Amino acid sequence: MLRFIFTRLSLIVPTFLGIVFLAFILIHLVPGDPVEVRMGERGIAPARHAELLHEMGLDRPLYVQFADYVGNVLHGNLGISLITHRPVLSEFFDLFPATLELSICAVLFAIILGLPAGMLAGAKRNSPFDHMVMGVTVGGYSLPIFVWGLVLILTFSLDLGWTPVSGRISLEYDFDRVTGFMTIDALLSDQEGAFASALSHLILPTIALGTIPLAVIARMTRSSMLEVLGEDYIRTARAKGLGTFRIVAIHALRNAMIPVVTVIGLQVGTLMGGAILTETIFSWPGVGKWLVESINRRDYPALQGGVLLIACLVMTVNLLVDLLYGVLNPRIRRR
Amino acid sequence: MTEQALPTIDALPNQPISPLREVWISMRANAGAMFGLIFILFIIFCAVFADLIAPHSPIEQFRDHFLQPPVWQEGGSWQFIFGTDDLGRDLLSRLIYGARLSLIIGSIVVTLSLALGIAFGLISGFFRGIPDIGIMRFMDILLSVPSLLLAIVVVAILGPGLPNAMIAIAITYVPNYARLTRASVLTELSKDYVTASRVAGAGTLRLMLSTVLPNCVGPLVVQATLSFGSAIIDAAALGFLGLGARAPTPEWGTMLADALKFLEAAPWVVVIPCTGIFLTVLAFNLMGDGLRDALDPKLKH
Numbered sequence: 001m002l003r004f005i006f007t008r009l010s011l012i013v014p015t016f017l018g019i020v021f022l023a024f025i026l027i028h029l030v031p032g033d034p035v036e037v038r039m040g041e042r043g044i045a046p047a048r049h050a051e052l053l054h055e056m057g058l059d060r061p062l063y064v065q066f067a068d069y070v071g072n073v074l075h076g077n078l079g080i081s082l083i084t085h086r087p088v089l090s091e092f093f094d095l096f097p098a099t100l101e102l103s104i105c106a107v108l109f110a111i112i113l114g115l116p117a118g119m120l121a122g123a124k125r126n127s128p129f130d131h132m133v134m135g136v137t138v139g140g141y142s143l144p145i146f147v148w149g150l151v152l153i154l155t156f157s158l159d160l161g162w163t164p165v166s167g168r169i170s171l172e173y174d175f176d177r178v179t180g181f182m183t184i185d186a187l188l189s190d191q192e193g194a195f196a197s198a199l200s201h202l203i204l205p206t207i208a209l210g211t212i213p214l215a216v217i218a219r220m221t222r223s224s225m226l227e228v229l230g231e232d233y234i235r236t237a238r239a240k241g242l243g244t245f246r247i248v249a250i251h252a253l254r255n256a257m258i259p260v261v262t263v264i265g266l267q268v269g270t271l272m273g274g275a276i277l278t279e280t281i282f283s284w285p286g287v288g289k290w291l292v293e294s295i296n297r298r299d300y301p302a303l304q305g306g307v308l309l310i311a312c313l314v315m316t317v318n319l320l321v322d323l324l325y326g327v328l329n330p331r332i333r334r335r
Numbered sequence: 336m337t338e339q340a341l342p343t344i345d346a347l348p349n350q351p352i353s354p355l356r357e358v359w360i361s362m363r364a365n366a367g368a369m370f371g372l373i374f375i376l377f378i379i380f381c382a383v384f385a386d387l388i389a390p391h392s393p394i395e396q397f398r399d400h401f402l403q404p405p406v407w408q409e410g411g412s413w414q415f416i417f418g419t420d421d422l423g424r425d426l427l428s429r430l431i432y433g434a435r436l437s438l439i440i441g442s443i444v445v446t447l448s449l450a451l452g453i454a455f456g457l458i459s460g461f462f463r464g465i466p467d468i469g470i471m472r473f474m475d476i477l478l479s480v481p482s483l484l485l486a487i488v489v490v491a492i493l494g495p496g497l498p499n500a501m502i503a504i505a506i507t508y509v510p511n512y513a514r515l516t517r518a519s520v521l522t523e524l525s526k527d528y529v530t531a532s533r534v535a536g537a538g539t540l541r542l543m544l545s546t547v548l549p550n551c552v553g554p555l556v557v558q559a560t561l562s563f564g565s566a567i568i569d570a571a572a573l574g575f576l577g578l579g580a581r582a583p584t585p586e587w588g589t590m591l592a593d594a595l596k597f598l599e600a601a602p603w604v605v606v607i608p609c610t611g612i613f614l615t616v617l618a619f620n621l622m623g624d625g626l627r628d629a630l631d632p633k634l635k636h
Contacts (some may be wrong), residue, residue: 010470014472019480021480024479026491031492134367144572144613144616145572146571266511269480277576278483280576295491307484310480
């Protein structure tokens with residue numbers, strides 16, 4: 001087991017370097033003059049241009065620049081935003097809690113509804129419940145986030161007036177951001193109604209962002225359950241006279257969970273991508289919205305830093321999933 | 336299991352039914368899959384004969400008919416069955432030409448990513464060692480960047496537009512196919528029939544392509560059908576963010592982005608492309624579901 005963990009950990013180094021290279025090359029491939037791209041202004045005088053080129057080290061060979069960039073990244077120096085003139089790193093981490101809060105809620109929403117639904121549908125194949133789950137999930141999977149988000153806003157915010165349209169909390173509440181999670185901060189603030197306000201702002205984005213993972217998790221759990229239930233050892237368990245619940249929940253679930261855990265892990269990437277659309281539609285002040293704005297404002301250092309940080313985050317989660325995979329399936333460890 | 340459709344009499348008993356026929360029999364019993372198939376055939380028909388069946392050109396602007404409601408609403412007319420948009424363009428025609436675009440987008444993205452993914456997955460699963468590590472690390476790097484973000488980055492580099500958006504989306508799908516192929520290959524390789532084939536003297540290429548790959552096809556076909564739908568969604572998402580197809584191309588996501596400002600005044604301009612995307616993607620997903628049930632031998636016996 002230790003060897004397995006060590007192997008996986010050592011494999012993360014080249015992946016990390018690859019991601020850094022991807023981010024490094026991004027700013028070189030972006031159309032436009034490198035100095036102008038980085039300064040965010042046009043028509044710099046030739047003399048000043050050469051001076052800046054030298055100052056920024058852009059006249060050095062690429063591999064030197066790359067080594068330099070890796071060093072900067074390892075020191076947490078991801079460049080300066082062209083628009084706000086603040087370090088990209090602190091810009092990112094100011095906004096990240098909002099995205100994290102939304103993503104955690106979406107994943108919880110997806111797991112809490114998707115896992116039992118998939119299990120039941122798999123255990124009771126071809127029952128009306130199974131058909132319903134399959135119908136609803138295929139619908140959820142086919143619904144683009146931007147379409148679904150608009151439908152939710154139209155129905156629950158504009159027509160019924162149940163939930164707010166955008167933002168994280170009503171403007172009337174003001175308190176210290178201790179954790180950056182609006183719901184927890186609202187609870188800590190002891191202001192009446194603050195928590196309810198934060199929660200009501202969270203509901204629609206959570207549903208919009210969590211629906212696709214929900215459908216994927218439910219379908220994966222169901223098909224994985226079906227596969228496992230066809231195995232010999234399940235027949236043996238049945239022949240021993242064990243009850244259906246015990247067979248499904250204890251014998252089958254453990255093996256059925258292996259592909260499901262992988263799928264949940266892979267959803268983190270989907271979530272971060274979905275956050276871009278969800279945050280844009282609901283004006284949620286997170287990193288997804290910030291990235292779209294960075295592209296539109298040609299703030300390439302911000303885009304570069306944001307891509308790098310999100311990729312590192314997903315990489316870390318993938319590593320954890322890999323390790324968990326090894327815990328759940330001992331056969332993987334031995335290979 | 337027991338409720339599986341029985342083969343018809345004429346296919347019994349001495350000649351085994353062909354695998355394709357078997358798939359068809361199973362598909363026919365699945366209402367959702369049949370709906371998907373029929374709808375896809377309908378879309379293909381619309382896409383192929385768009386020039387003949389579309390009542391107007393998708394980019395012609397009728398200046399007397401801005402934001403005209405569809406025919407079933409007050410103020411609608413049979414001239415523009417689904418109404419017109421803010422520039423007076425016929426929405427039905429734009430929808431039909433949009434179907435053609437969506438099919439092209441799906442086909443190109445899936446073919447590109449499937450070919451690359453299978454190649455990477457097979458090499459990785461068979462040779463293990465250095466090729467495996469190299470390929471899977473590269474896939475991990477691609478997987479670490481959320482697909483929409485990666486697509487956005489590629490588009491930022493190549494410049495906006497539909498061809499670049501398709502390349503960008505295809506790149507983001509390769510790791511999934513590669514991982515899926517590799518995982519199936521690893522499972523299959525440990526089975527007795529592969530060992531038997533190896534003992535019988537089959538070479539690596541033969542093992543790869545004719546022994547193992549056919550047994551990995553099931554999940555790949557299902558995934559391919561499902562990513563056809565995702566490709567349409569992703570292209571629409573890029574269009575929605577203003578990074579995909581450019582106006583006046585009748586791409587559904589771009590149509591949606593243009594229509595947002597009329598959400599309350601003229602909801603049909605939003606609802607019609609939404610419905611187009613949803614139904615098309617739903618059809619591919621339903622067919623993917625049906626194919627999975629038909630192709631998974633484990634569920635059959």
